[in-house]
Amino acid sequence: MEITIDIGYEQLLAAIRKLPxxxxxxxxSVLNDEFIEQKASNDLSDFQDFLLKAPIMSKEQYEKHKSDRKNFNSWRME
Structure with a gap:
């Protein structure tokens, strides 16, 4: 059984302050630094998610890009 409660940060903080x-x-002890770092590393920002889903250049495409870049740079210098 799972219960989901939607409360704001301030409400949560107030409830924690009332605890013994x-x-x-x-x-x-449950919310130690290791737990927090693990939780933070699992939560990707929108930008990180965008980067991870971006297309990846193949080795051949990268070599072509380097060659084109070299050619463009030599062309600009003339």
């Missing part, structure tokens, strides 16, 4: 000290310590 022992429960706050327990919550802190």
């Amino acid at each position: 000290a022992a429960k706050i310590e327990q919550l802190k």
